[in-house]
Amino acid sequence: MSLAKITSVSGRAVNVPGNDIDTDRIIPARFMKCVTFDGLGEFLFHDVRKDPKTGQITNHPLNDARFSGATILLSGANFGCGSSREHAPQAIQKYGFKAVIAEGFAEIFFGNSTTLGMPCVNANREDIAKIAAALAKDPATEVTIDLAKLEVRFAGQAVKITLRESARDALVNGRWDAIGELIEGIPSVKSTAAKLPYLAA
Amino acid sequence: MPESLFQKVWNAHAVRTLANGQTQLLIGTHLIHEVTSPQAFGMMRDLKLKVLMPHRTFATVDHIVPTNELVEPYKDPLAQAMMDELRKNCAQFGITFFDRATGKQGIVHIVGPEQGITQPGTTIACGDSHTSTHGAFGAVAFGIGTSQVRDVLATQTMALGALKVRRIEVNGKLRPGVYAKDVILHIIRLLGVNGGTGYAYEYAGSTFDGFSMEERMTVCNMSIEGGARVGYVNPDETTFAFLKGRPYSPNGADWDKAVANWRSFASDPGCHYDDVVKINAADIAPTVTWGINPGQGITILENVPDPAKATAADEKAGIEEALAYMKLKPGAPIKGTKIDVAFIGSCTNGRLSDFREVAKYVKGHKVAAGVKAIAVPGSQIVALQCEKEGIDKVLAAAGFEWRAAGCSMCLAMNPDKLVGEQLCASSSNRNFKGRQGSPTGRTILMSPVMVAAAAVAGSVADAREVFSVS
Ligand code: SF4
Numbered sequence: 001m002s003l004a005k006i007t008s009v010s011g012r013a014v015n016v017p018g019n020d021i022d023t024d025r026i027i028p029a030r031f032m033k034c035v036t037f038d039g040l041g042e043f044l045f046h047d048v049r050k051d052p053k054t055g056q057i058t059n060h061p062l063n064d065a066r067f068s069g070a071t072i073l074l075s076g077a078n079f080g081c082g083s084s085r086e087h088a089p090q091a092i093q094k095y096g097f098k099a100v101i102a103e104g105f106a107e108i109f110f111g112n113s114t115t116l117g118m119p120c121v122n123a124n125r126e127d128i129a130k131i132a133a134a135l136a137k138d139p140a141t142e143v144t145i146d147l148a149k150l151e152v153r154f155a156g157q158a159v160k161i162t163l164r165e166s167a168r169d170a171l172v173n174g175r176w177d178a179i180g181e182l183i184e185g186i187p188s189v190k191s192t193a194a195k196l197p198y199l200a201a
Numbered sequence: 202m203p204e205s206l207f208q209k210v211w212n213a214h215a216v217r218t219l220a221n222g223q224t225q226l227l228i229g230t231h232l233i234h235e236v237t238s239p240q241a242f243g244m245m246r247d248l249k250l251k252v253l254m255p256h257r258t259f260a261t262v263d264h265i266v267p268t269n270e271l272v273e274p275y276k277d278p279l280a281q282a283m284m285d286e287l288r289k290n291c292a293q294f295g296i297t298f299f300d301r302a303t304g305k306q307g308i309v310h311i312v313g314p315e316q317g318i319t320q321p322g323t324t325i326a327c328g329d330s331h332t333s334t335h336g337a338f339g340a341v342a343f344g345i346g347t348s349q350v351r352d353v354l355a356t357q358t359m360a361l362g363a364l365k366v367r368r369i370e371v372n373g374k375l376r377p378g379v380y381a382k383d384v385i386l387h388i389i390r391l392l393g394v395n396g397g398t399g400y401a402y403e404y405a406g407s408t409f410d411g412f413s414m415e416e417r418m419t420v421c422n423m424s425i426e427g428g429a430r431v432g433y434v435n436p437d438e439t440t441f442a443f444l445k446g447r448p449y450s451p452n453g454a455d456w457d458k459a460v461a462n463w464r465s466f467a468s469d470p471g472c473h474y475d476d477v478v479k480i481n482a483a484d485i486a487p488t489v490t491w492g493i494n495p496g497q498g499i500t501i502l503e504n505v506p507d508p509a510k511a512t513a514a515d516e517k518a519g520i521e522e523a524l525a526y527m528k529l530k531p532g533a534p535i536k537g538t539k540i541d542v543a544f545i546g547s548c549t550n551g552r553l554s555d556f557r558e559v560a561k562y563v564k565g566h567k568v569a570a571g572v573k574a575i576a577v578p579g580s581q582i583v584a585l586q587c588e589k590e591g592i593d594k595v596l597a598a599a600g601f602e603w604r605a606a607g608c609s610m611c612l613a614m615n616p617d618k619l620v621g622e623q624l625c626a627s628s629s630n631r632n633f634k635g636r637q638g639s640p641t642g643r644t645i646l647m648s649p650v651m652v653a654a655a656a657v658a659g660s661v662a663d664a665r666e667v668f669s670v671s
Contacts, residue, residue, distance in 0.1 A: 018522075019515060020394065020494055024633040028640070029613045033265060033279040035239035035286045037347075052640030076515075078395045081428070081494075082633055083612075084330035085237065086346035107398055107430050108330060112346035166362055169221040178219065178360035179248070182352055185216055185225045186253065189358055192216045192227050197462055198323055199229050199257065 005174040006117055009099040010144040011071030013154075014061050015132040016045070021075055022082030023109065027091040029083075040087055041094030062095075066139035074131055075102040079120075080109025089113040099145050101152060101161065103128060114167045117176045121145055123152060127159035147172050203469030206322075206435055207366045207401045210341040210466060214324045216358055223360045229323040230340075231258040231353045233296070234309050235265055235283040236614065237328030241350035242290040250355040255295040257357065259318055262287060262300065263308040264614045268577050268604035271301070280615065294354075307580020307606045310334035310422065310548040314414070315582050317447025320459075321436035322466035326353050331548050331630065333424040336433030337417035338440055339466055341401070343430055364431060365399055365475035370406035373482035378665040380558075381416035382550060382628070382648035384408070386488040386498045388420075389427040392478065394496035397429025400475070403468065404434050408482045414443040415554040422549045423630050426495040435467040489661060490632045490646040491535050492523030497632075499535060501651070501663045507532040526634055527643050528622065535661055538645070541623040543574040543656035544637075545601070545649045547611040550628035551579030555649045556587050560595040562650055562668040568600030569659030575617065576601040577609040601656070613638030626655035 031043040049060045057063050073092060079102040080088060089112045092100065099119045113120045123131070134141050134155040143154040147168055151158045163171075170176040193199040204212075214227040231254075233241075238260070245252070252258060265280040274281045291298035299305040299312055306312070310331050313319040321339035325332060328350040335342035345359065352359045369388060389396075402424050409417065417434045424432025434440075441460050444450045451459040486500035499505070505524065508531055511517035524531060529538065545551070545559060556576065568574045576596045578584035584606050587593050593603040610617040611629040618638025619625055625637055625644050632644035645661060654664035664670060 019519060022494070022633045024612075024631070024636050028635055030638070032236055033277075033283060033614060035282060036243055037240050047635050047640035052635075078428075081394060082330075082631065084328065084344040084346060084425075086240075086328075086348060089346075104395065104398075106395065106428065108344060108346060108425075112348065115346065115348040164362075166221045166223050170223075173220070175219075175221055177348070178223075179348075179352055179355065181219055182225060182356040182358050182360060183250075185219075185358065186356055188216045189225070189227060189253070189356060192214065193229075193254075193357070196213060196227075196229065197459065198320060199227075199254075 003174040003177055004117065006119060006171040006176065007148055008144055008146045009072060009119060010142060011098065012067070012069060012140060013072035013074050013131070013135055013143040014067035014070035015074040015135050016061050017076060017132070019076040020078045020081055023080055023085050023088035024082055026080065026088040027085065032085060032087050037087065037090040037094065040091040041096065044091045044095040071096060071098045072143050072145065073097045073100045074128060074135070075100065077103040079105050081106035084108040086112045089116055089118060093118050101128065101131065101145065114170060114176055115178070117171065119145060119147060119163065119171055121161040121163045123159055123161045130157060130159060203472040205366050205403060205468040205472045205474065206339055206433060206466050207341060207364065207403065207431070210322055210324060211363055219360055223362050225358045226361050227324060227358050228326045228353050229257060230318060230325045232309050232313055232325065232327035233258060233260045233350065234329065235262045235287040237347050238290065238350055239283065239286045240347045241328070241354060244351045245354055252294040252296065252354045253357045258296045258354065259313070260287060260291050260296050260298040261306055261309050261312045264608045264612065266607040267616050268607045268609045269616070271605060277616070304581050307582065308548045308551065308608055311552060311579035311583065314338065314418065315580060317444050317450035320444065321440060321463035326359065330425045331422050333430065333432045334418050334422040334548055336421040336424070336431055337414055339433055339436030339463065341431055341433065344425060364401040366403055367397070367400045367476040367478065368403045368405055368474045369478045369480065371404070371408040371480045371482050372406040373408060375408065375482050375485060378487055378650070378670040379485050380648040380650065381412060381419040383485050383488045385420045385423040386490070386495070386646065387485045388480070389423065389496045390488065390498040392427055394426065394494050395428040397424065397427040400429050401431035401433065402427070402429040404432060409434050410437065413554060414439060415552045418552070419549055423495065426630055436463050487648065487651055487664060489535055489651065491527065491529060493526050493632060493634050495630065495632060495646060497523055501536055504532050504534050505529045536663060538661040539624065540572060540626045540655050540660055542619060542625040543568070543572055543652050544610040544625055544627045544629065545652050546577030546579060546609050547629035548579060549630040550649045551577060551583065553583050553586050555628065556592045559649050559653045560592040562664070563599045563653045563657065564595050566599055566657045568656045572656050572659055574601040574656040575604055575610065577604040578606050581606045610637055612636060626652045626661060628652050
């Protein structure tokens with residue numbers, strides 16, 4: 001399987017501020033009753049985009065027409081915590097996002113996103129505020145996440161980002177979906193299993 | 202060199218190092234359920250892949266099954282479709298399915314241990330974050346995403362970086378009315394909801410030594426709420442006694458060999474830990490959450506925080522957001538907060554010992570008027586045992602609805618849901634906004650006995666007072 005080498009992501013961005021945004025908020029559980037991931041994008045952040053009581057559209061950033069078409073999501077600390085559902089990164093990706101910049105990510109969410117070829121990069125709080133300020137000033141600001149230089153460029157500025165080396169390597173070398181490599185390893189899988197009593201039988 | 206259980210299990214299951222430096226890790230046991238597997242089987246078909254070790258994959262149905270409707274087709278066509286899809290996938294790929302008709306169905310994290318599938322020194326994966334539960338047996342058990350479910354189906358492995366290990370030692374005896382649930386809520390409050398990121402938690406100390414397997418499972422279950430993907434307890438005599446005679450446990454001459462092997466995986470004295478935290482059991486009190494993440498907990502005797510007293514700006518914002526959602530007054534006592542629903546169940550606290558303990562106290566009491574109380578066994582086997590012991594009758598006499606096995610009101614994928622702004626005293630593990638089915642529904646997490654006390658009092662209460670526990 002040959003996969004795209006993801007060395008950078010460029011596009012417009014939208015800021016969804018807040019810490020500890022959990023996967024239930026990203027995609028409420030009732031939308032997980034599905035046998036494929038198609039169509040999940042529509043329900044991204046559903047319960048915060050639509051007032052649950054009145055059914056009215058809220059002032060959630062994703063409802064702000066000035067940011068429609070954004071491909072980069074900006075957020076706070078511990079993004080994607082909670083349930084391990086891959087439905088969350090799938091919904092983000094299916095909605096049209098290609099990358100997420102946040103102060104930090106929950107472990108499982110980070111891994112799931114990387115496997116989908118959607119970089120999740122960490123920036124510090126001050127730098128996220130700078131990007132957010134630029135977006136607030138001009139929603140059309142072009143943002144570039146550079147995985148080679150590990151920086152984000154926007155509105156003539158550049159800030160440092162971090163990304164776990166194993167994930168960075170997987171993305172830039174087109175190995176973010178491990179399945180091909182894992183299949184190659186099957187002969188060794190069998191010999192490892194043969195040495196373990198509970199699997200040898 | 203002395204090694205931790207995590208290192209030993211990891212090394213025994215490491216197949217090779219991948220190009221990006223991650224390890225291709227053998228997953229000995231793969232558990233699947235209806236919500237996160239259908240998409241993975243879809244990917245398998247697209248890529249024309251076979252399941253490598255169908256005999257090491259076990260399926261059950263838990264999230265979507267209605268708990269008050271036993272006959273198919275279910276009223277909800279989507280639930281029925283997911284049920285049918287799992288049946289079809291298991292039949293086509295040759296996977297054992299603990300379907301409802303087998304009498305062994307239940308929440309995946311209850312079924313594995315019950316069947317003796319969950320064993321020490323093994324690796325386990327499941328497309329569900331509470332897979333950490335199985336660590337109670339000294340297994341290294343990971344919650345994984347759907348793409349990884351595909352990887353494990355196709356190759357019995359996944360790509361992973363090693364974790365650091367934090368030993369959390371709890372010593373001493375818990376005070377009366379304090380349970381395993383309080384221990385883990387206390388730990389998460391102490392270390393934070395992301396304090397465990399990058400770590401496996403090793404739970405140890407005399408409190409854990411004295412714990413039953415069910416209590417160990419309750420704690421390991423919520424490791425993920427503390428940010429740790431893996432949580433485990435070293436296997437000991439309690440572990441072996443639990444496993445003896447279970448359907449998938451080794452028997453005859455194999456049993457002794459297996460026990461010796463299991464024992465060898467326990468952490469060596471003097472091994473390296475990346476961090477150590479020590480907690481005194483006597484410092485733990487009945488704990489409840491007040492906010493919208495499981496780290497926002499206080500003891501039943503404390504007051505809800507006041508944002509005005511917060512020192513950092515984002516702490517203040519976090520408290521304000523949580524209080525606004527929960528409709529709680531800053532600085533007010535949590536005790537006395539009126540509840541609408543009481544839920545006892547889930548993979549955290551839906552086991553036999555949980556219902557036994559509740560029945561012991563609730564006998565002779567009545568659920569307060571206006572409170573909807575439901576008790577949902579975590580598996581058909583738990584249900585049957587409770588029914589044999591008359592626990593269902595005791596709970597029903599007190600005013601609880603006794604339901605069929607499933608995840609029920611832990612999350613919103615079956616008909617058991619909060620309505621509007623209802624507030625639920627819940628023995629489950631997550632209090633996120635909208636978690637229990639209503640986008641404005643509110644959850645307060647606590648131990649099952651505390652839920653029972655809240656049900657009886659009609660408000661968040663101290664079970665030690667309600668039930669005169671001493
Ligand atoms: S009981 Fe709740 S947490 Fe446990 S598996 Fe079911 S939905 Fe998940």
